[in-house]
Amino acid sequence: MNYIKKMIALNRRQYLEHRQFYGLLALAIASLLFLLFFITWHWRESFSGGVGNGIFLIGLFGGGAAFSACLYQELRHPAKTIWLLGIIASAGQKIMLWIIYAVFLYGLGYTVIFYLIEALFFSMASGSQSATMKANVFSNGFYSFYLVFVNFQLWLLVGSLAFRKGALIKTLLLMVLYFIIAATGNVVLMKAMTGENSITSSLPFNYFQFIHDGENIYVYLPASIQALINVSYNFLLPLFLSYIAYLKFTEKEI
Amino acid sequence: MMIKKSNLLLVTFAVFFVAALFTADRELAIQYRRIDLKDPFKNFGMVPVRPYKVLNISGGNSYTVRIVQGTAYTIRLMNSRKQFFRMEQHQDTLAINFTVSNQQYQLPEQCTTGLILTVPALAMINTSGINCELSGLKQGSLFITQEHEAILRMKDLRLGSLVINGRHSSTVTFRDSNLTDTLRLTLDEGSSVDLGPLKTRSILTKLKGNARLVITAANLNNFVK
Numbered sequence: 001m002n003y004i005k006k007m008i009a010l011n012r013r014q015y016l017e018h019r020q021f022y023g024l025l026a027l028a029i030a031s032l033l034f035l036l037f038f039i040t041w042h043w044r045e046s047f048s049g050g051v052g053n054g055i056f057l058i059g060l061f062g063g064g065a066a067f068s069a070c071l072y073q074e075l076r077h078p079a080k081t082i083w084l085l086g087i088i089a090s091a092g093q094k095i096m097l098w099i100i101y102a103v104f105l106y107g108l109g110y111t112v113i114f115y116l117i118e119a120l121f122f123s124m125a126s127g128s129q130s131a132t133m134k135a136n137v138f139s140n141g142f143y144s145f146y147l148v149f150v151n152f153q154l155w156l157l158v159g160s161l162a163f164r165k166g167a168l169i170k171t172l173l174l175m176v177l178y179f180i181i182a183a184t185g186n187v188v189l190m191k192a193m194t195g196e197n198s199i200t201s202s203l204p205f206n207y208f209q210f211i212h213d214g215e216n217i218y219v220y221l222p223a224s225i226q227a228l229i230n231v232s233y234n235f236l237l238p239l240f241l242s243y244i245a246y247l248k249f250t251e252k253e254i
Numbered sequence: 255m256m257i258k259k260s261n262l263l264l265v266t267f268a269v270f271f272v273a274a275l276f277t278a279d280r281e282l283a284i285q286y287r288r289i290d291l292k293d294p295f296k297n298f299g300m301v302p303v304r305p306y307k308v309l310n311i312s313g314g315n316s317y318t319v320r321i322v323q324g325t326a327y328t329i330r331l332m333n334s335r336k337q338f339f340r341m342e343q344h345q346d347t348l349a350i351n352f353t354v355s356n357q358q359y360q361l362p363e364q365c366t367t368g369l370i371l372t373v374p375a376l377a378m379i380n381t382s383g384i385n386c387e388l389s390g391l392k393q394g395s396l397f398i399t400q401e402h403e404a405i406l407r408m409k410d411l412r413l414g415s416l417v418i419n420g421r422h423s424s425t426v427t428f429r430d431s432n433l434t435d436t437l438r439l440t441l442d443e444g445s446s447v448d449l450g451p452l453k454t455r456s457i458l459t460k461l462k463g464n465a466r467l468v469i470t471a472a473n474l475n476n477f478v479k
Contacts, residue, residue: 050355136353139353140337140338140353141337186275186279189275189276189279190279190282190283193279193280193282193283194282194283194286194287196286204275204278204279205274205275205278207282207334208282208286210286212291215297216297217289217291217296217297218297218333218334219282219285219286219289220282220285220333221278221281221282221285222281222285225278225281229278240263240267243263244260244263244264247258247259247260247263248260251258251259251260
């Protein structure tokens with residue numbers, strides 16, 4: 001009971017101290033979304049289907065990174081961290097607070113803002129193509145990007161606790177580096193393992209694609225192995241990263 | 255100098271991650287060696303289905319849905335499109351939602367085939383928004399309803415009676431050889447039918463709301479006397 005009371009008090013403090021910033025950020029995200037909807041609508045002949053989903057992802061990850069950068073900025077400077085360390089709450093509660101804000105509240109708040117702006121925009125820009133340009137986030141497994149977003153935000157949290165200067169840039173650079181190595185390196189690895197030279201793309205822990213007689217052929221992992229990987233990536237990895245963030249924060253306390 | 259517990263765990267995670275990646279890639283290599291490159295359906299997986307008479311199919315147009323005459327009711331789904339496929343079956347009706355995206359840069363016939371249905375016969379096909387190719391059916395009658403810009407190409411059909419209801423700018427194109435005794439067309443809201451080289455004894459039409467019916471000279475020459 002005491003734990004919940006402390007969490008509520010921490011949340012209240014976090015909200016009261018930063019509400020002006022949250023309001024401005026919500027306004028900035030809403031404006032940016034409106035601009036992106038306007039651009040893609042104005043040049044709609046240049047965009048293929050799924051435009052709404054693309055805009056959704058830009059805001060989710062771009063806005064999420066910006067939000068986290070501000071949320072975690074006090075963690076990077078030891079002098080600024082002192083007041084935070086002094087709050088009578090455990091390291092676990094403080095880490096939980098950041099996860100609630102950076103992952104759940106941002107994810108929820110952003111989704112609400114996105115759909116409000118989309119509804120507002122398409123109430124003005126109605127036309128035959130408006131139906132195909134709208135986002136469809138909760139179908140075809142697209143919502144799995146929320147799970148990717150959880151890991152993305154947790155890596156940013158770990159990065160903020162690990163790096164003293166330029167934490168956001170360094171963490172993002174490491175992520176980009178990982179994707180480059182994962183995308184190209186895994187193709188090289190698969191070529192070596194299979195002897196197939198026409199492999200054109202590969203997603204680690206998922207599939208690879210090669211060309212045979214002009215046809216793209218996909219090779220997937222067996223369903224049971226893929227399910228095990230999905231559980232590990234979507235549920236065990238966030239728990240692990242949360243624990244790493246907790247350890248990093250307690251190491252700061254010492 | 256003592257290494258921090260968090261860093262130790264991160265290093266352990268990195269080692270585990272690389273080992274898991276090698277294991278997954280090894281499994282992918284095993285799957286690769288199992289592929290029969292001569293199999294025309296190597297990119298497809300089978301979806302179990304019971305016999306049905308009515309097919310309701312909706313979705314997007316970026317992948318072609320092929321309905322072909324066969325000895326049994328089967329569904330082959332492209333492996334990479336599994337998450338875009340939903341299916342429900344009630345009594346003699348099969349409802350499929352193939353929610354791939356819509357595209358405007360390729361000709362419909364140039365789109366990759368994403369779903370293949372073989373059917374011995376069908377009484378009714380209701381399509382919405384999809385890019386479909388129907389071929390080979392030889393039966394007494396067939397009732398087709400098209401809506402929401404659905405695209406349908408028909409090939410090698412031998413039908414006693416064919417009824418097509420189209421609306422919402424849907425299109426039907428007859429290709430290659432098609433033969434029917436009676437063709438009934440009800441077109442509305444910008445829908446269109448191109449009869450191509452269809453051979454038929456009679457055509458009964460009801461066109462309204464900017465609907466279009468294309469009858470070519472070749473088509474007229476092919477009217478069954």
